[in-house]
Structures are given as structure tokens and as C-alpha cells.
Amino acid sequence: MKVLQLIDSLHAGGAERLAVNYANALSPRIEKSYLCATREEGLLKDSISKDVEYLFLNKKSTFDFKAINKLFLFIKTNRIDIIHAHSSSFFLATIIRILNPKIDLIWHEHYGNRAQTSIFNKFVLKSCSYFFSSIITANNSLKSRSEKKLVVKKVYVLPNYPVIDASLKTTRLHGVSNKRIICLANLRTDKDHINLLNAFFEVRALKSDWTLHLVGHYNEDDYYKTIKKFILQQHLENHVFIYGSRPDVYHILSQSAIGVLASKSEGLPVALLEYGLAKLPVVATNVGDCKNVISNNAEGILVDAQNSKELAEALLVYINDLDLRNKVAENLHLKVMSTFSETNVMKSLLNIYKNHQK
Structure with a gap:
């Protein structure tokens, strides 16, 4: 079996990390594993296993015929059986599926805020879904929405x-040791950093030695400028x-x-699982499948x-109680290790692939 993971970029987002993780984990389990980034490369390129064959299309537009032909020939030459398209890469994958009807196309839905997209985008997705062999979703709500809104019979959760590489040690965080709050989330509106900044402003008024650290890809867009403006207006440059x-x-x-996540919408955030893997106590908003990771107060705190x-109140609970932080962190770590493991997911994923090979 030969499988290609298709993703728009290799910036360090949740869908991008998952595409790379899948490609790497599949390489010893199938005949050949491939990964294709369509529009942009990024930091995750260095995380790709040497056993995964990698292709970059450098696609410049929706109908970049040079890129489409390059991918079509790559798939044909390597006799790839399955395209596993992540998030918005479904459109290019659909074009390839039309050009090569024998290939199986599996779309992976990661986007918890899909319902808020434009009518046109919803129409395009539904039209493309006629060509999907099946859909994989990160949680049951996304599964239910896909079954109701799209034209496909097989939808899996x-x-x-x-997956965290402990060997890399390049970034040194500012601030005081043991008094840092981390948010792993690309700077996009659905991650709601403004909500987090408002909360941290209240925290800082009581705990002035604590700092907030935002790690994630950003563009020099209006959302980023709004965040920077807030930081300057509230005199938080040193916090x-x-x-x-x-x-x-x-x-x-x-x-x-x-660890904190302040999102307005989510599927199942990889950052939340990474916090657990790293033994951090977590405060997160109760969106998407966060409740399946933090199912009780002993594993973290969920807020609206x-x-x-x-x-802010939830963050202060942990700030004021080190023993509680340590207990909750250990509980979440055990939950992530037992429930959200590569071995379990790969077993299920291979069964999905094999169902299409019969």
C-alpha cells in the first residue's frame, strides 16, 4: 500500500503536525509513505522522516496547472493508492481524483469552525465530497456535520x-522560571488570543511576576496587529x-x-495533547473535543x-496552588499516554485504508 499525505503548508499548526506525524508513523507500516506540501514549506519540513518521500509543489494559485500536473505525474509514477488530504487541500486532491478515478481520496477534517465559512466555500466542499472515498474527522461533532452536509457514506472519527522531539533545544523563553504561561496556537481569529490577553491582563494585576508566551505561526495581518496593539496599549511589552x-x-x-488554550472553536487540538505529554497543568475553553481530553477537574480546567x-480565575487557581498543578499535570499526562497514542491511532488508520483496498 502506498499513501500520500497532502497538506497546504508545513507551518507548525495542528493539521500540519498531524500530516507529518501520519507520514512518519506510516513509513515502517506500509509499502511506501509520501508527503506533499502544496503551497508553502515551513518548520515542520525538518521533522519529516528520511524514509518518507517528500514533494513540494510551490502552488501559486487555485488552478496552477503546472503544480497540478506535477502532482498528477508524481502520483502516477509512484503508483500511489491513496491520497489522504488534510483540511483545505481537498480541492487539489479532488482535481487529481477526477484525473485519476482509480485512486482513493480520503479527506481529513480538522477545522472546528467549518460551519462559519462562506456559502461559496461550503458549496465547493460539498461538490468535492462527491469524489471522496471517505472522511476522517477529529471528533464526533465534525463527523455528524460531515454526514449531514456532505455527500459521502463512510465517515470515521x-x-x-x-509527537514531541525532545532533542531540539533552541528557544529560550523570557520571564521568571516556573512563572510562565504558554499558549501553543497559530495566531488566527478562531484561537481567540484577544480573550486570552484580556484574561492575562487581570492575572498580571494580581501576579505581576508571571508572563505569557505565544508560540505559533503568524502573518502580518489585521489580527496580528490587533494583538500587538493590545499589548502596547495595556503596557504588557515586558509580560x-x-x-x-x-x-x-x-x-x-x-x-x-x-498550558492554556482560549479558542472559540476547535476539533481536537494537538497542542492540548502536547501539554499533557509534557506534564503541564492545562486551562482550556470547552470547545470541540477538549472535554474528551479534560473529562474532569482532576485532569485540568475547562472554561466557557x-x-x-x-x-483569568482558572489561571489564578493554578498560579496559587503548586501542589494542585503537579497533581493535575500527572493525571493529564497519564490520560494522554493511555488514550491518545500513536499505536492505537495507526491501527485504526490502517484499517480504514485497508477497507478501501478490498
Whole structure:
């Protein structure tokens, strides 16, 4: 069996990490594993296993015929059986599927905020779904939505899982040791950093020696400028730090005391699992499948989305109780290790692939 993971970029986002993790984990388990980045490369390129064959298309537009032909020939030459398309790469994958009807196309839905996209984008996705062999989703709500809104018979739920490379140690966080709050999330509106900043502003008023660290890819867009403006207006320049994408996630987490996610929407955030793997106590908004990771107060604290006061209060609970932080961190670590493992996910994924090979 030969399988290609298709992803738009290799920036360090959740879907991108999962595509690389899948390609790497599959390489010893199938005949040949491939990975293709369509539009941009990024930090995750260095994480690709030497046993995975990699292709970069450098696609410039929706109908970049040179890139489409390059991918078509690559798939044909290597006799690839399955395209596993992640997130928005489904459109290019559909074109290839039309050109090569014998190939199986599996779409992986990661985007918890899909319902808020434009009518046109929903129409395009539904039209493309006629060509999907099946869909994989990160949680049951995404599965239900896919079954209702798209034209496909087989929809599976497959949880995300974390992989952290402990060998990389390049980033040094600012601030005081054991008094750092980390947020691993690309700077996008659905991650709601403004909610987090409002909460941290309240925290800082009571705990002035604590700092907040934002790690994730960003563009010089209006959202990023809004975040920077907030930091300057509230005089948080020495308390809130933006790092961009970084490859040494485990090293960054090892320097942190509390992990936080303030999202308005999610599927199953990989960052939440990475916090657990690194033994951090976690405060997260109760969106997507966060409740399946943090199922009780002994594993973390869930708060309502877009409620900065509740988020601040939860952070202060951990800030004020080191023993509680240590207990919760250990509980979450055990949960992630037992429930969200590469071995379990790969077994389920291979069964899905094999169902299409019969």
C-alpha cells in the first residue's frame, strides 16, 4: 500500500503536525509513505522522516496547472493508492481524483469552525465530497456535520495524537522560571488570543511576576496587529512575548508552568495533547473535543469560550496552588499516554485504508 499525505503548508499548526506525524508513523507500516506540501514549506519540513518521500509543489494559485500536473505525474509514477488530504487541500486532491478515478481520496477534517465559512466555500466542499472515498474527522461533532452536509457514506472519527522531539533545544523563553504561561496556537481569529490577553491582563494585576508566551505561526495581518496593539496599549511589552513558529516544542513546554488554550472553536487540538505529554497543568475553553481530553477537574480546567473573567480565575487557581498543578499535570499526562497514542491511532488508520483496498 502506498499513501500520500497532502497538506497546504508545513507551518507548525495542528493539521500540519498531524500530516507529518501520519507520514512518519506510516513509513515502517506500509509499502511506501509520501508527503506533499502544496503551497508553502515551513518548520515542520525538518521533522519529516528520511524514509518518507517528500514533494513540494510551490502552488501559486487555485488552478496552477503546472503544480497540478506535477502532482498528477508524481502520483502516477509512484503508483500511489491513496491520497489522504488534510483540511483545505481537498480541492487539489479532488482535481487529481477526477484525473485519476482509480485512486482513493480520503479527506481529513480538522477545522472546528467549518460551519462559519462562506456559502461559496461550503458549496465547493460539498461538490468535492462527491469524489471522496471517505472522511476522517477529529471528533464526533465534525463527523455528524460531515454526514449531514456532505455527500459521502463512510465517515470515521480518529483522535489526534502528539509527537514531541525532545532533542531540539533552541528557544529560550523570557520571564521568571516556573512563572510562565504558554499558549501553543497559530495566531488566527478562531484561537481567540484577544480573550486570552484580556484574561492575562487581570492575572498580571494580581501576579505581576508571571508572563505569557505565544508560540505559533503568524502573518502580518489585521489580527496580528490587533494583538500587538493590545499589548502596547495595556503596557504588557515586558509580560507578553510572541515567538512565531518554533521547532523545539518540548523544550519550550519544559520551560513553562501552565498550558492554556482560549479558542472559540476547535476539533481536537494537538497542542492540548502536547501539554499533557509534557506534564503541564492545562486551562482550556470547552470547545470541540477538549472535554474528551479534560473529562474532569482532576485532569485540568475547562472554561466557557469568550469569557476572559472565567479564564483569568482558572489561571489564578493554578498560579496559587503548586501542589494542585503537579497533581493535575500527572493525571493529564497519564490520560494522554493511555488514550491518545500513536499505536492505537495507526491501527485504526490502517484499517480504514485497508477497507478501501478490498
